[in-house]
Amino acid sequence: MTERSSAVLQIQSAFPDLTAEHPSERVVQYRVDKSRLPEVARFLHEALQGRLALLFAVDGRPFEEKYEIQYVFSVNSQWVLLTVKLVGQDRLFTSITPSVHAAQWYEREIRDLFGLIPQGHPDLRRLVRHEHWPKGTHPLMKDFLWDKAIGRQQGEYRFRHIEGEGVFEVPVGPIHAGIIEPGHFRFSVAGEPIMQLEIRHFWKHRGIEKLFEQQTLTTALPLAERVSGDTTLGHGLAYCEAVEKLFHLEVPRRARYLRSLFLELERLHNHLGDVGAICNDTAYTLAHAHCSRMKEQVMQLNDRLTGSRFLRGALAIGGVTHEVSAIQQSELVDVLDAVERDFAELESIIFANASLTDRLETTGVLTERTAWDHGVVGIVGRASGMDQDVRRDRPFAAYGELGVNVALYRYGDVRARLRVRMDEIHESIRLIRDIRDKIPQSPLVGTSDYQPQHGEWALSAVEGWRGEILYFIMAGDNGRIHRCKVRDPSFANWPAIQWAVIGNIIPDFPLINKSFNLSYAGNDL
């Protein structure tokens, strides 16, 4: 019996009155009554070990006077989708945060963007809308104009306070000392150790999901590439995969191999940069200098291959825009062979340095339990023993034919996150060699005549360098986008940092933060 049917069978035996629908491959959908939802969600999370991967709302207007709330659980390698319908003037839904902790930010986000209220949520402060946004501003409601200028009101965010002798607060941000993105961190400390960290984000909220709704399915790729610049290709690919599912479009094999190649190049330049940056935050600038040199090499390579250092414009709906010739491929592999030798030497230098490893070990430990509770994904999850990688579990692009070795560490400290990156650098270079050997000949772009109807939707997952990127796209009329939900891995991982830093000293925070290296842009949308 396959895993797929076993999950369905277990749900069937626990809830005989629910009927499974199979809207697409690897997705099973249940329409659940509002009052029963917490029970079903809890069953999926606790009994079936389902990870809450995504939670979002869809405004059904102008076609139907309803809101739908979609809960996406990852059970084994299958998506289980629970759909709750709010009809007419109903604006309330029951919070699942008390039993599924990972839902906390998603539910607050739904409240801010749609004005739907998660009843029983333990924390109903604003998340995306900062306090100066006027009351009643819910931008993803269909009757909210996308280009409306929002006014300003008085208001103040209430941080959680810890009181006691010798406890004081350290506010950091939104503008930081280095060249990094804006975000606010509020530490409560007694002496050196951190007792509590509260993250206040969404300074960079640009209304991306609303901007998607102004576009058509075929024109929104440049916007997807700019959700988070360092993951240009990851986001672009996830967007393309979802749109191609809607168009029932088969991507030619060569294009799928080239997509994997580009994705690995992106992983490579980011991981090389991160290894250096982690070392730099322990003041070991030598490793930083070498790593940023190698990163620059890979980015110049990207530029030569596609005309963009970030691989922008390399993808097209249905395929890729740039051919990589056999000569370019052998040049590519030669450069990467040199980078790998170079990097291996650096690795032994790094780990021979006791004062460096002393800073990395036992710093910023994220336990497997905490990681699981937050539904953490990607490198951060793999450093805390969560064995998951979309490339292996739900193969996309050419990964079904390539085979990926997943790096896995258990300790969850900064060193483990560094090791995951180092292993993945070697694995990426191995994959690129493999791609060069196996790449078939075929056209670069596929086409399709199918036009998706209003209400059809698709869900796609891509393992970007940071982790699992999810896109849910629902088609509207005339090829327009009715709803596009974007989930960068950062959104799932940010809250976990608040737990990883507890007990560490403030000077180690930059190091811990760097070892997570999450995107603010992808989180704030």
Next chain:
Amino acid sequence: MFRILKKSLKTGIVTGQHPEPAQSCPSLTPETHEKALPFTQSLAIREVDTGSCNACEMEMNALTNPVYDVERFGVHIAASPRHADALVVTGPVTVNMERPLKDVYKQTPDPKLVIALGDCAIHCGVFKGSYAVTGPVDRHLPVDVRIPGCPPRPSEILDVLKRLKRST
């Protein structure tokens, strides 16, 4: 220790090993040159992100790597606006970042330059018109230098900074 030395010797000097800037940025106006006169010896930059996609940040970071090594031209990145001669602003100005941007500008001592880096900072790029975007940087601050690109390559940023420092 020996290994580190060996590694450094083997690597050699990589500074300057980058392609020439492909597109040349629009030339600087005489007013900008005059405004930049106090900074011909050294220029301290404070980078402010007001809503970019973070690609511009990555390219600013790349300026400090050994290949571009911006410090050899007397340009360095300051940790506080109070130590800065120039603000480099990236991204469209979001509703939430409007106040922090104005605060930073106020805290930067005069005389100062404002450099809008990237298409988003110049005309909001793909984010133009959104409810959460208040407009390009020059709607809020007087902008002296514009560096177009999405994102501009480090060699192009370097080229503008070098010309700014020459100021003749």
